[in-house]
Amino acid sequence: MKRSYFSAPYAVWMVVFTIFPIVFVGLYAITTRRADGNDLYTGLANIGNIFGNEGTYMKVLWRSLSLALQCTAICLLLGYPCAYFLASKDFAKHKTLYVLILLPMWMNFLLRTYASMGLLERNGVINSIVTALGFKRLELIGTQGAVLYGMVYNYLPFMILPIHTVLKKMDQRVIEAAQDLGANPVRVFYKVTLPLSIPGIISGITMVFMPSVTTFAISGLLGSGNFMLIGDVIETQFMSANNWNFGSALSLFMTVLILISIGLLNRMDKSKTGNGGGKW
Amino acid sequence: MKKLSCMLALVLALATLTGGMAFATTLTVYNSYDYIDEDVLEQFTKETGIEVEYVMFTRQEEMYTQITTGGGKYDIIFPSDYILERLIKEERLQEIDYEQCPNAKENILDSMWNSDYDPGNVYSVPYMWGTMGILYNTEMVEDEITSWDSLFDSTYQRDVFMLDSMRDMMGLMLVYLGYDINSTDEAELAEVRDLLIKQKDDNIVQGYLVDEVKDKMVGGEAAMAVMWSGDAMYAMDLDEDGVLAYSVPEEGSNVWIDAMCVLSNSENYEAAMQFIDFMCRPDIAKRNYDYIHYASPIKQVVETLPEEEAENVAVNPGDEVLERCYFFHDLMDDMDIYNTYWMQIRS
Numbered sequence: 001m002k003r004s005y006f007s008a009p010y011a012v013w014m015v016v017f018t019i020f021p022i023v024f025v026g027l028y029a030i031t032t033r034r035a036d037g038n039d040l041y042t043g044l045a046n047i048g049n050i051f052g053n054e055g056t057y058m059k060v061l062w063r064s065l066s067l068a069l070q071c072t073a074i075c076l077l078l079g080y081p082c083a084y085f086l087a088s089k090d091f092a093k094h095k096t097l098y099v100l101i102l103l104p105m106w107m108n109f110l111l112r113t114y115a116s117m118g119l120l121e122r123n124g125v126i127n128s129i130v131t132a133l134g135f136k137r138l139e140l141i142g143t144q145g146a147v148l149y150g151m152v153y154n155y156l157p158f159m160i161l162p163i164h165t166v167l168k169k170m171d172q173r174v175i176e177a178a179q180d181l182g183a184n185p186v187r188v189f190y191k192v193t194l195p196l197s198i199p200g201i202i203s204g205i206t207m208v209f210m211p212s213v214t215t216f217a218i219s220g221l222l223g224s225g226n227f228m229l230i231g232d233v234i235e236t237q238f239m240s241a242n243n244w245n246f247g248s249a250l251s252l253f254m255t256v257l258i259l260i261s262i263g264l265l266n267r268m269d270k271s272k273t274g275n276g277g278g279k280w
Numbered sequence: 281m282k283k284l285s286c287m288l289a290l291v292l293a294l295a296t297l298t299g300g301m302a303f304a305t306t307l308t309v310y311n312s313y314d315y316i317d318e319d320v321l322e323q324f325t326k327e328t329g330i331e332v333e334y335v336m337f338t339r340q341e342e343m344y345t346q347i348t349t350g351g352g353k354y355d356i357i358f359p360s361d362y363i364l365e366r367l368i369k370e371e372r373l374q375e376i377d378y379e380q381c382p383n384a385k386e387n388i389l390d391s392m393w394n395s396d397y398d399p400g401n402v403y404s405v406p407y408m409w410g411t412m413g414i415l416y417n418t419e420m421v422e423d424e425i426t427s428w429d430s431l432f433d434s435t436y437q438r439d440v441f442m443l444d445s446m447r448d449m450m451g452l453m454l455v456y457l458g459y460d461i462n463s464t465d466e467a468e469l470a471e472v473r474d475l476l477i478k479q480k481d482d483n484i485v486q487g488y489l490v491d492e493v494k495d496k497m498v499g500g501e502a503a504m505a506v507m508w509s510g511d512a513m514y515a516m517d518l519d520e521d522g523v524l525a526y527s528v529p530e531e532g533s534n535v536w537i538d539a540m541c542v543l544s545n546s547e548n549y550e551a552a553m554q555f556i557d558f559m560c561r562p563d564i565a566k567r568n569y570d571y572i573h574y575a576s577p578i579k580q581v582v583e584t585l586p587e588e589e590a591e592n593v594a595v596n597p598g599d600e601v602l603e604r605c606y607f608f609h610d611l612m613d614d615m616d617i618y619n620t621y622w623m624q625i626r627s
Contacts, residue, residue, distance in 0.1 A: 056627045142487045224487020241619040
């Protein structure tokens with residue numbers, strides 16, 4: 001029986017909300033609005049401008065990439081042990097903890113970021129405690145560390161969940177076999193558990209890296225606008241500079257960058273695990 | 281089936297009923313959020329029998345897109361300076377007939393009649409106005425702030441909020457350096473850029489924000505912030521200890537007027553005139569002033585301000601301040617250079 005028409009609603013959805021917008025972004029990116037209101041085809045000029053302006057955008061891009069990498073690394077370091085702990089069968093309260101990890105995600109991220117702002121401000125919660133204990137006030141808000149904190153806080157669940165799923169589904173007999181054959185716990189982890197959980201790690205990395213590299217708003221609120229990320233630059237182009245063409249060129253450039261990095265990750269995934277286990 | 285026909289009859293009956301009531305003119309008014317005492321609209325309907333459909337926007341650009349792409353039919357809009365200038369250029373507005381608006385003709389301050397983008401207010405009637413300046417915490421600064429110089433004083437470390445608004449911030453700094461607020465001269469703008477980058481490198485700036493600054497200033501997060509007088513007034517109203525003050529620096533600043541205009545495709549010109557006249561009536565203007573707390577262009581409102589507010593430059597700048605303030609013009613096609621330098625400052 002032919003069931004392909006079941007996907008028709010999604011196909012329409014995709015054409016309207018994915019294909020069209022991408023085409024428009026592409027069209028904007030290769031044109032420039034003239035003073036008379038007409039669009040002029042300018043080829044790769046907008047893309048070329050990304051490398052111009054005294055390296056401004058490259059600097060921002062580099063900052064975005066470096067922050068996103070740091071965020072991903074921290075999420076992995078924090079997330080993996082957490083997922084491992086959650087998935088271990090002798091941990092009885094794992095369901096409660098699982099819900100606790102998901103819980104913050106039920107609230108809008110902007111609200112959570114505003115709340116973080118209240119924590120980090122000069123007269124905020126943390127500094128009230130610090131000064132009450134007799135220490136000097138800390139400069140937290142408006143620093144790069146604050147932005148990194150905000151990103152890790154927001155994206156950590158996206159690392160924990162896929163790793164947790166993979167670990168949970170792992171065939172326990174493989175581990176038992178390794179133990180029976182005399183491997184100590186450390187060896188079991190490095191030789192069996194870790195390699196088998198790579199698909200989860202890869203999707204975790206993808207799901208954290210992608211949103212963090214295009215983050216905006218967090219950098220504005222927690223970084224007090226001192227650390228513009230590429231997402232902020234794109235927003236400025238659309239909202240206040242009224243230069244949709246350059247904004248689109250930047251978006252397109254980012255899309256290509258992300259595509260390349262996902263491609264690289266997937267290749268790593270395949271070469272490491274063959275046809276890896278269930279992803280999240 | 282019977283049920284359906286019953287429903288249909290009901291709908292028809294309702295339709296004729298409401299259709300029959302449509303003898304009154306309906307005026308569609310398009311204004312910013314929170315920018316009117318809405319009870320005033322009710323009173324207008326009561327007095328004139330003209331219904332008002334009140335629609336709101338968040339940004340000027342959004343309003344501009346709506347009316348230029350034909351997203352809706354509006355009679356009266358409330359644009360500010362540079363959008364207003366663009367609308368006049370594009371011939372989207374009807375001239376105001378002041379014979380039909382005696383209140384506007386008589387009550388508006390003399391100083392409000394000569395905005396350089398609409399001399400003599402042919403197309404626009406001032407509604408509210410204001411300036412830009414420095415909101416500061418009197419307990420965190422030594423002396424009264426009177427100059428933009430204070431923004432570059434490195435005794436303040438991470439103690440100044442700048443405005444994340446390209447045009448405003450760069451325009452103000454052009455004035456500070458003694459140039460035209462609407463300058464598009466590359467060398468002058470480069471000077472502004474270097475000034476702002478140095479300020480950042482000297483660690484004076486705590487951040488570049490817009491909406492969050494008011495609350496941060498109330499919370500004592502910084503000593504100074506560049507701000508619109510309206511936002512400054514909002515912060516001062518919230519500030520219970522009375523430590524915040526607003527100043528329009530002596531080097532000069534920006535002045536803006538939000539005006540009332542009639543769109544050229546409006547078919548309710550007479551009613552629109554009645555509405556504008558109504559808004560300029562002293563008692564109505566007073567109610568709007570009490571609600572919004574922006575500077576009012578209506579003489580009677582200014583003359584009857586309570587002493588404390590009359591002394592506050594945020595709501596009553598006075599002619600002397602106005603003399604050193606300049607309007608922004610529409611630079612639509614010359615904004616690229618601003619954008620380029622702004623990105624360098626902010627990155």
